[in-house]
Amino acid sequence: MLTTDLCRTLGVELPIWNAGMGGGLAGPALAAAVSNAGGLGVLGMGGLPEPVVREQVRETRMLTDRPFGVNLIMPLLEDDTPIDCCLEERVPVLVLFWGDPGPYVERAHAVGTRLVSQVGSVAEAEAAARAGVDAVVIQGVEAGGHVRGVESLSVVLPATVDAVAPLPVVASGGIADGRGLAAALTLGAQAVSLGTRFLCSDESRAAYKDRVVAATAADTYYTTLFDVGWPDATHRVLRNRVVDEWVAAGSPASGQREGEGEVTGKMPVGGQTIELPRYSIFMPMDGFEGDLDASVLYAGESCSLVNDVRPAADIVATLTAEAGALRTAG
Numbered sequence: 001m002l003t004t005d006l007c008r009t010l011g012v013e014l015p016i017w018n019a020g021m022g023g024g025l026a027g028p029a030l031a032a033a034v035s036n037a038g039g040l041g042v043l044g045m046g047g048l049p050e051p052v053v054r055e056q057v058r059e060t061r062m063l064t065d066r067p068f069g070v071n072l073i074m075p076l077l078e079d080d081t082p083i084d085c086c087l088e089e090r091v092p093v094l095v096l097f098w099g100d101p102g103p104y105v106e107r108a109h110a111v112g113t114r115l116v117s118q119v120g121s122v123a124e125a126e127a128a129a130r131a132g133v134d135a136v137v138i139q140g141v142e143a144g145g146h147v148r149g150v151e152s153l154s155v156v157l158p159a160t161v162d163a164v165a166p167l168p169v170v171a172s173g174g175i176a177d178g179r180g181l182a183a184a185l186t187l188g189a190q191a192v193s194l195g196t197r198f199l200c201s202d203e204s205r206a207a208y209k210d211r212v213v214a215a216t217a218a219d220t221y222y223t224t225l226f227d228v229g230w231p232d233a234t235h236r237v238l239r240n241r242v243v244d245e246w247v248a249a250g251s252p253a254s255g256q257r258e259g260e261g262e263v264t265g266k267m268p269v270g271g272q273t274i275e276l277p278r279y280s281i282f283m284p285m286d287g288f289e290g291d292l293d294a295s296v297l298y299a300g301e302s303c304s305l306v307n308d309v310r311p312a313a314d315i316v317a318t319l320t321a322e323a324g325a326l327r328t329a330g
């Protein structure tokens with residue numbers, strides 16, 4: 001009953017996507033669980049090199065025979081090889097964030113890959129539509145992680161739906177339960193993309209789920225503080241000691257901050273152990289050793305609605321039941 005035209009185009013039953021949270025936080029286990037539950041699972045491959053992307057795509061295919069997507073962050077691409085790899089592997093959906101998807105539209109369509117762009121404004125959605133993408137994800141400012149959106153989702157979503165019709169629009173930011181899903185569908189979205197809710201799933205690789213469960217929207221902070229690896233990009237995080245100390249110091253500019261260059265943790269990424277300097281963009285994931293209070297803890301305002309860590313399939317089922325009941329009642 002929740003199936004939309006976009007679901008039919010993509011060959012999935014439910015209008016529920018997990019956001020492709022980068023660095024592999026949304027890895028094969030999460031993406032496959034969401035796809036197997038009837039939604040669209042999306043691998044978060046932002047910041048990872050091509051061999052790791054290829055391996056994770058192939059691993060996902062072993063775990064599900066349903067459609068899935070791959071998310072890549074354009075400013076973190078050193079070259080096109082991660083995109084080339086996704087197209088060679090003919091991933092069903094490629095989601096690009098923070099850049100112009102135009103150069104990839106024809107190549108994606110030539111191999112049967114649907115190209116989606118996550119955007120932060122009506123103007124950016126219109127540009128993506130003109131470039132020929134198959135759908136846009138519109139992100140509200142309440143979102144977690146890197147935030148391109150500058151307006152509330154409740155405003156920018158219907159405005160985007162009107163501006164790019166009949167292009168399908170996916171809603172992202174602040175949605176964590178069936179009420180949010182039903183509301184987004186009512187506002188014209190054809191699917192929702194949830195980060196913070198799926199961060200707190202059994203299958204996500206985040207090493208700070210308990211902190212997100214304990215937090216409310218008031219504990220989140222919108223900033224450019226964590227910039228080592230990606231400067232000048234706004235993001236929403238949980239306030240922790242490193243944020244509090246920086247604010248208390250008068251929010252000094254990059255280059256003049258306490259402890260720059262100091263290693264605050266390490267963790268395995270793509271088969272190698274990487275050291276995480278203070279203010280790194282890499283969030284703590286499985287195998288992290290170090291100080292959570294000195295690390296970036298991405299989360300959205302929707303953490304107010306996330307009170308447990310559950311299997312992703314359970315999250316999809318609850319969202320579906322709640323939204324289904326509301327849509328029927330309406």
Ligand SMILES: Cc1cc2nc3c(=O)[nH]c(=O)nc-3n(C[C@H](O)[C@H](O)[C@H](O)COP(=O)(O)O)c2cc1C
Pocket residue numbers: 019020021022023025044045046071072073096097118139142143144145146172173174175193194195196197199283298299300301302303
């Ligand atoms: C931990 C985390 C990592 C994220 N990484 C990415 C990413 O790699 N690429 C991307 O397009 N969006 C990323 N996002 C943003 C999501 O795509 C989405 O817009 C956001 O999670 C929506 O808000 P919500 O967290 O309230 O659901 C990330 C979000 C979080 C919470």
